[in-house]
Amino acid sequence: MFDDDLNAEQLAAATHGQGPLLIVAGAGTGKTTTLAARVAHLLAGGVRPERMLLLTFSRRAAREMLTRAGRLSGHPEASRVWGGTFHAVANRLLRLHGRALGLRPDFTVLDQGDAADVMDLLREELGFAERERRFPRKSTLASVYSRTVNAGERLDAVVKRHYPWCLDELEGMRSIFARYTERKRAGNVLDYDDLLLFWKALVASPDTGAPVAAMFDHVLVDEYQDTNALQADILEGMRPVGTARNLTVVGDDAQAIYGFRAATVRNILEFPERFPGATVVKLERNFRSTPEILTSSNAVIALSPQRHEKTLWTSRPAGGVPTLRACLDEAEQSDSVCRAVLEHRERGVPLKEQAVLFRAAHHSGLLEVELMRRNIPFVKYGGLKFLEAAHVKDALAMLRVLENPWDEVAWFRVLQLPEGMGPATARRLMDDLSVRGEAGASPSPMVNLLDHPFSVPVRAADGVRELRSALAGCLEGDLLKPAGQLERLRMYLEPVIARRYDAPVARVADLDQLATLAQGYETRGRFLSELTLDPPSSTSELAGPPLLDEDWLVLSTIHSAKGLEWDVVHVIHAADGMIPSDMATGDDDEIEEERRLLYVAMTRARDALHITWPQRYYRRPKGLEDPHTFAQVSRFLTDDVRSTFEEQGPGVVRLDEAPAGAVAGVADVDALLSDLFG
DNA sequence: CACGCTTATATTTTT
DNA sequence: TATAAGCGTG
Numbered sequence: 001m002f003d004d005d006l007n008a009e010q011l012a013a014a015t016h017g018q019g020p021l022l023i024v025a026g027a028g029t030g031k032t033t034t035l036a037a038r039v040a041h042l043l044a045g046g047v048r049p050e051r052m053l054l055l056t057f058s059r060r061a062a063r064e065m066l067t068r069a070g071r072l073s074g075h076p077e078a079s080r081v082w083g084g085t086f087h088a089v090a091n092r093l094l095r096l097h098g099r100a101l102g103l104r105p106d107f108t109v110l111d112q113g114d115a116a117d118v119m120d121l122l123r124e125e126l127g128f129a130e131r132e133r134r135f136p137r138k139s140t141l142a143s144v145y146s147r148t149v150n151a152g153e154r155l156d157a158v159v160k161r162h163y164p165w166c167l168d169e170l171e172g173m174r175s176i177f178a179r180y181t182e183r184k185r186a187g188n189v190l191d192y193d194d195l196l197l198f199w200k201a202l203v204a205s206p207d208t209g210a211p212v213a214a215m216f217d218h219v220l221v222d223e224y225q226d227t228n229a230l231q232a233d234i235l236e237g238m239r240p241v242g243t244a245r246n247l248t249v250v251g252d253d254a255q256a257i258y259g260f261r262a263a264t265v266r267n268i269l270e271f272p273e274r275f276p277g278a279t280v281v282k283l284e285r286n287f288r289s290t291p292e293i294l295t296s297s298n299a300v301i302a303l304s305p306q307r308h309e310k311t312l313w314t315s316r317p318a319g320g321v322p323t324l325r326a327c328l329d330e331a332e333q334s335d336s337v338c339r340a341v342l343e344h345r346e347r348g349v350p351l352k353e354q355a356v357l358f359r360a361a362h363h364s365g366l367l368e369v370e371l372m373r374r375n376i377p378f379v380k381y382g383g384l385k386f387l388e389a390a391h392v393k394d395a396l397a398m399l400r401v402l403e404n405p406w407d408e409v410a411w412f413r414v415l416q417l418p419e420g421m422g423p424a425t426a427r428r429l430m431d432d433l434s435v436r437g438e439a440g441a442s443p444s445p446m447v448n449l450l451d452h453p454f455s456v457p458v459r460a461a462d463g464v465r466e467l468r469s470a471l472a473g474c475l476e477g478d479l480l481k482p483a484g485q486l487e488r489l490r491m492y493l494e495p496v497i498a499r500r501y502d503a504p505v506a507r508v509a510d511l512d513q514l515a516t517l518a519q520g521y522e523t524r525g526r527f528l529s530e531l532t533l534d535p536p537s538s539t540s541e542l543a544g545p546p547l548l549d550e551d552w553l554v555l556s557t558i559h560s561a562k563g564l565e566w567d568v569v570h571v572i573h574a575a576d577g578m579i580p581s582d583m584a585t586g587d588d589d590e591i592e593e594e595r596r597l598l599y600v601a602m603t604r605a606r607d608a609l610h611i612t613w614p615q616r617y618y619r620r621p622k623g624l625e626d627p628h629t630f631a632q633v634s635r636f637l638t639d640d641v642r643s644t645f646e647e648q649g650p651g652v653v654r655l656d657e658a659p660a661g662a663v664a665g666v667a668d669v670d671a672l673l674s675d676l677f678g
Numbered sequence: 679c680a681c682g683c684t685t686a687t688a689t690t691t692t693t
Numbered sequence: 694t695a696t697a698a699g700c701g702t703g
Contacts, residue, residue: 057693087693112693137688137697146693192693260691360690362694382691422680457679533693559691583690597691 006030006037013281014038016248020239020275022224022268023250026312027297027603028288028565031250035222036065038248039081040073042218049080053216053238057223059084059534061563065222082216086231088533090195093202093212100208101201103190104440106525108404110184110191111532113388116142117409118183122176136166136173145177149193150262152229162586187406188439196230203237213238217246223563224251225268226258232267236274247275254301254308255600257559259593265306286312288565290319293609296644297602300636304595305588322602322609324574324642326633326649329616334370337570340610341376341553344568349607351377353567355554357601359581363573364555377550382557387535391497391507395514396528398489399482402474403524405446406439417496418463425457446471466492482527486515558601569605574598575613575631595636611637611645 006014010030013023014037025031035054043049056062062083070078082089095105110118116138128135136144144166148158155174159166166173184191190198203209219238221227227235239247253265272278286294294314301308327333341354358364361382371378386392394417400410408430415426430436432454433445448454450472456464470492474485490511498504517536521527537560554566573579580594602609618628633642 085693195693257691261693362689365694420680424679459680535693557691581690593691 006034007285009281009283009285010034010037013283014041016279016281018246020245020271020278021248022271022278022280023248023283024252024268024280024310025250025283026252026286026310027255027600028286029283029312030285030287031222031252031283032061032065032068032563034283035220035248035250036068037072038220039065039069039078040075043069043073043075043078047217049075049077050082051215051217052081053089053219054081054083055086055089055219055221056083057085057226057562058537059088060537061222085533086199086227086234087192087195090199091529091533094190094195094198097202097208097212098198101198101205103198104188106404107188107190108400108407108410108525109195109529109532110189110409111387111535112139112142112146112192113393114409115145115180115191117412119145119176119180121409121412122179122183126172126175126179128172128176135169136163140166141173141176144173145180146191146193147260147262149197150228150230151264152233183408186436186439187408188404189407193230196234200230200234200237203234209237218248219246220248220250222250224249224271225253225256225265226251226261226263226562227267228258228262228264229267230262232274239275245275245277252308252310253306254304254310254596255562255603257562257593257597257600259589282310284310284312286314287316288606289314289603290316290607292319292321292644293602293605293607296322296609296641297599299641299644300595300602301599303636303638303641304592306592319607321646322605322611322644324633324637324645324647325610325612326647327612327614328650329618329628330366330614331370332650333572333612333614334367336612337367337572337610338370338374338376340570341568344608349567351551351553354570355556355561355564355566355568355604356570356572357556357558357561357604358572359558359579359597361557363578367572368555371553377552378555379552380555381537382560386510386513387531389507389510391493391501392510392514394496395486395489395493395511396531398471398474398493399485399524399528401446402471402485403528404439405444406435406437408435411435411445414467417493418460418467419499420457420460420463425460429454429456446475450475480524482518482521482524483515485524486511486518490515558597561604562600565604565606567606568608569601569610571598571601571609571611573613574611574634574637575615575617576633576635577631578613579634579636598634598636615650 010033013021013034016038023031023034025034039052039054042052054062054065056065066078066081066083091109094103098105119141120138123135123138140163144159144163147162148155151158155177156170159170184194202212216238219235221235235247239245249268249271251268253268256263256265272280289297291314294312298312325336327336337356341351344354345351356364356367364380368378368380394413397410397413400407401414411430412426415421415429416423433448435445449468470489473479473488479485479488490508493511494508497507501507517531518527521530579598580591584590584594613633614631616628616630
């Protein structure tokens, strides 16, 4: 059936029988194929799809794998396999079985931004906002909290190691975090970390543990190197009981890049000890890249002091040598990438088979401008801010109070929408509506708002009335579906947006996008949780079908490129301070993770790899500071590594190739001189 | 107390 | 660059 397409190791992994299985799969060794084949094998062997659990890093990965497994096995119901991220599966399980833990099944989910907003409320209430000393900002509080939970370490240890500048405020943080938990419980909301914590509690509980684990005959986990301690505990609890310990994990310690989420390679390294009797299969044959690309990639990872017990090899025929290009500055880098992209397209590689990868979402800014100028279509993955835009949050907050009337942050936002309503009045009104009452108590704050009299300042009265009728409109019978509700909310929000924000037309258009997104959903609750657990990851996912028949270049953060591959890969900003990021050079572990990041980026390439770095960065002048700084090539590209590249640079640019306007004007020469002597 | 304006500041990666 | 805090006005 599928045996023909697999090599011996892949076949061994795919057809493994009972017991724990660790597949150590190097980059490009056919990991997805193998995992899909294993699912297909199990399906063909009679395992019922709904008794299999496939945990992946993104919904997209799960979908892709299950489609392939369905095709391979010919099983008509392969899509009934439980597939998705840890968080999405937790959400599903907890709505089914959470009651046993004291959870109401209609909880709403806070994303990290919402969590930060709750912390901000608490910071205000507890008086940390007065600026006698600098207190950590809300997003820092949310990161510290999350990292502590996911690592399963004590707060003081986490702060000391990863947030040393916050050590003075440890006590304040502790008190905020304690209240934070109370608030979440009272408001019937769970954050991302709660989803995992309660899943763990579910499997640890004597009442629910065994039945939940017994739901599945096989559990399979992709990208295991990027799971954390909490997730490993969950898997231990989910391990199907009895003699059959059918847990399969796939991963590559050389590609571990989620340390900031408390992921630990110890999970993969210690798998055999934690799950005794484990079979280990190594996949070392690379099917993806040319030998030249592999040589360069291996050279990068070989310098890692940590042990990666694989050596990738390929039998692909020789191709081009990867290029490393020193550019004068960011402008020349953008220009150089555009040229290379177009050249490859001329030679028959469509834009879609090319990607530009970078460390941080904003690194592509200048390139995006240049691509637009040249009419080169592109989509960008990672760092998408759609759900973070204020007006989108406004609409979602309205849906959230409808769904869960005890959701405090959502109310706080909604009640400030009418003109004349600010934070103080909103808080007072929330008290009047008893938003902080116990979730499930009647009458609910929504009923209080809609049916009972309350007082607001005169100048806000009209606005609040309109808000009230918009919310009431959404609760009326005919509009029960989320898309219809959003349509009603749009009518209310249009003037609100026009009053509060600039570019109102574009913002209202975003609400239409949101409504389009909502069209596939029957219930508001489902729509909201899917949106927070699987947010649109690219501009194209939002733009929808019109783009689909076109060709476009892919722009992506390296993190979002995990598991993907292209014919041609361009890695930009390979300068020290970018890769590794200046933010991540605190300790050796962080630096090593940055090295793996570069490795991941390079190993995405099938046929051609181009790395560029600008020698000079222009910075916003702060006061009288020098407006530009000189950069070094990434420390990971040592001389030995560089010898595997074909080096290019401004020094070897042929004159007829010199990009017009980007190099060598009198101004550039003078700027250089003033740098030297100024 | 809301709101609009000015000024300081820190800045990664994602479920 | 974008956001948050600070300040003055109505």
